[in-house]
């Protein structure tokens with residue numbers, strides 16, 4: 001008799017806990033983007049797909065941005081090499097610091113969307129610096145903190161991103177490269193490049209309201 005009551009209590013508790021979980025935690029879809037600061041298709045994807053997708057799906061997305069570049073040592077001084085040249089390495093380093101410093105996804109996405117929208121290979125370093133400052137102000141990030149990160153932590157952050165790129169399985173073929181929940185899938189990636197929201201929505205087991 002006593003035993004039966006105990007089991008009932010337990011299953012009631014279990015139901016309460018399961019219900020609490022269901023109402024408090026929306027499943028999150030992890031979206032990883034490997035990008036370069038001056039790659040035109042990366043810009044288009046961020047501005048036309050990922051950012052609007054974030055505006056719609058918000059915290060149901062767990063956005064993970066990974067700038068790509070390589071280092072060499074020149075007389076024991078670290079030097080960064082980027083596909084589109086030194087300006088791109090500067091953009092990647094600023095992006096790495098912003099990702100590091102952003103306390104919310106929204107701050108990170110506002111900055112990255114603003115920054116990649118107007119960055120261009122033909123611009124000067126001065127133009128890019130002014131742009132980064134403007135985007136920091138727009139997304140409530142302190143330019144002083146970004147600057148201090150560039151000096152003190154920028155190289156360390158980029159080295160970690162380089163290692164990440166090297167450890168990627170299957171290996172990185174090019175950028176933009178998009179993974180969902182840490183998995184590479186060429187077909188899903190291709191679909192997401194043209195319709196990020198539609199593709200992301202299909203991948204949720206429990207659809208967020210914005211997908212319905």
Ligand SMILES: *[C@@H]1O[C@H](CO)[C@@H](O)[C@H](O)[C@H]1NC(C)=O
Nearest residue numbers: 072073074075076077079080
């Ligand atoms: C190494 O650094 C020096 C001084 O900054 C530079 O002139 C030279 O081109 C660099 N060498 C290579 C291989 O990048």
Ligand SMILES: *[C@@H]1O[C@H](CO)[C@@H](O)[C@H](O)[C@H]1NC(C)=O
Nearest residue numbers: 104106107108110138139140
């Ligand atoms: C920046 O701050 C303003 C004013 O507090 C706020 O309305 C805005 O949402 C913030 N932006 C971000 C990206 O957090």
